[in-house]
Amino acid sequence: MACDEGLIHALFDGELSAPQQAAVRLHLRGCSACRQVQKELNWLHKTLTEAPRRRSWRPLLTAAAVFALAFLGWRAWTPAPLPPPTTNSSYEISLNGQTHQIKVEGAELVELSLGEQNVDLRKAKIE
Amino acid sequence: MKTLLFLLALTSFAFAEEELLLRLEVKSQGSNRSLSHTVRIQNGGSGSMSVSPQEKKEGVFEVWRFHPTRLSSDKIRLESQLDVRLDEGPRQHSKFSTTLLEGEPWEASVDTPDGKATLDYRITAWKIPAGQRLLKFDKDGRPQWVTPGNY
Numbered sequence: 238m239a240c241d242e243g244l245i246h247a248l249f250d251g252e253l254s255a256p257q258q259a260a261v262r263l264h265l266r267g268c269s270a271c272r273q274v275q276k277e278l279n280w281l282h283k284t285l286t287e288a289p290r291r292r293s294w295r296p297l298l299t300a301a302a303v304f305a306l307a308f309l310g311w312r313a314w315t316p317a318p319l320p321p322p323t324t325n326s327s328y329e330i331s332l333n334g335q336t337h338q339i340k341v342e343g344a345e346l347v348e349l350s351l352g353e354q355n356v357d358l359r360k361a362k363i364e
Numbered sequence: 365m366k367t368l369l370f371l372l373a374l375t376s377f378a379f380a381e382e383e384l385l386l387r388l389e390v391k392s393q394g395s396n397r398s399l400s401h402t403v404r405i406q407n408g409g410s411g412s413m414s415v416s417p418q419e420k421k422e423g424v425f426e427v428w429r430f431h432p433t434r435l436s437s438d439k440i441r442l443e444s445q446l447d448v449r450l451d452e453g454p455r456q457h458s459k460f461s462t463t464l465l466e467g468e469p470w471e472a473s474v475d476t477p478d479g480k481a482t483l484d485y486r487i488t489a490w491k492i493p494a495g496q497r498l499l500k501f502d503k504d505g506r507p508q509w510v511t512p513g514n515y
Contacts, residue, residue, distance in 0.1 A: 313435055329418070332399065336418040341403060344411025344430070347385070347498050348402035 238264045245274050249282070328361040338363075382407040382491055384432045384440065385498060385507060389469075389486040390415075392424070404492065407434050424476060424483070425449045432489060440464045440489045446474060453477055464489045467506065 238260055247253050248261045265271050328339040332351060339346070349356040384407055389400040405411040410431040417423030427447040434440050441463050449455040456477045464470050469488045476483065490507055492498075499510035 313441075335423065337423075338414075338416050338418055339401070340412075340414045340416075342412045343409060344386075344403040344405040344413070346401060346413070347404050348387075348400075348501075350400045352398045 240264075240268060240271050242271070242274050245271055245278065249275070249278050327363040328356075328358065329363055330356055330361055382434060382494075384434065385490045385492050386430055386432060386442075387488045387501075388413070388428060389488075390426075391484045391486075392481055402498065403430075404498070405430060405432060407432065407491075423451060424481075425451075426483070434491060435463065438466045440466060440491075442470070442487065442489065444487070446472075446485075448474060448476060448483065450476060450478055466490055 244253070244257070244261050245265075248258060253261065265275060326341050326346060328341075328346065328349065330337050330339060330349065330351065339349070346358060349358055349361070383404055385402060385404055387400060387402045389398075391398050399415070401413060403411055403413060408431075410429065412427060412429040414425070414427040416425045425448070427445075429445040431443040432440050433443075442460070444460045444462075446458045446460070447455055448458075454477045456474070458472075458474055460472060462470055464487070467488060467490055469486045472485045472487075474483045474485070475481070488505070493509050496509040496511050499508045502508055
């Protein structure tokens with residue numbers, strides 16, 4: 238039997254009949270060049286099967302983008318429930334001769350005017 | 365795709381960290397009352413403001429609750445609730461949901477529960493430039509900003 242690298246590949250892939258396998262194996266015993274080909278083929282197969290598979294991020298990124306767009310759309314069109322206020326401040330002001338209390342929660346009162354007159358919030362604030 | 369995700373994340377982050385300025389002007393026909401408050405509130409957060417007389421005699425108790433969310437560079441969604449009551453009288457509850465254009469006032473009128481007065485409200489919203497605070501409103505009612513430390 239003459240050297241035939243194609244038959245070694247076919248043997249490796251299990252594509253030969255039993256008599257053909259026996260003939261190729263017999264040839265391999267006596268041919269160092271073909272044994273070297275078989276050895277390299279085994280090494281290549283082992284290397285490929287043990288190599289870490291490259292992970293594809295494309296499906297994950299697509300899903301994340303779809304989720305982000307859906308979330309932004311939902312935020313834009315759906316009124317969000319009112320979360321509880323987090324900060325408190327209280328002010329006393331005089332309005333038409335009557336004292337009023339202004340309480341602010343979850344926001345900062347930065348300006349307060351009575352008619353055309355600005356109220357000094359530092360003086361008005363109740364500590 | 366990565367660029368799109370980055371822009372989405374950046375936009376969400378920038379809008380989430382942003383603060384808004386809400387100016388509420390109140391005029392009461394019948395009691396000659398003119399009052400305006402301006403609050404700083406976080407985009408997407410909520411804040412409330414209540415005005416109540418210390419002495420309970422013919423006073424109007426008002427509670428405003430705001431929940432502003434910036435939609436785009438010049439649009440702000442404002443969910444708001446208003447509770448009005450007179451002394452210990454019946455409470456009137458109103459809910460508003462509107463999209464404001466930055467700097468453009470939105471107006472609402474509410475009759476007091478006894479029907480003797482009308483409360484006129486005007487709400488204007490602005491986004492606060494990063495790192496700045498309100499200094500004052502100019503004669504046209506536009507906010508003038510200042511960087512803290514540069515007063």
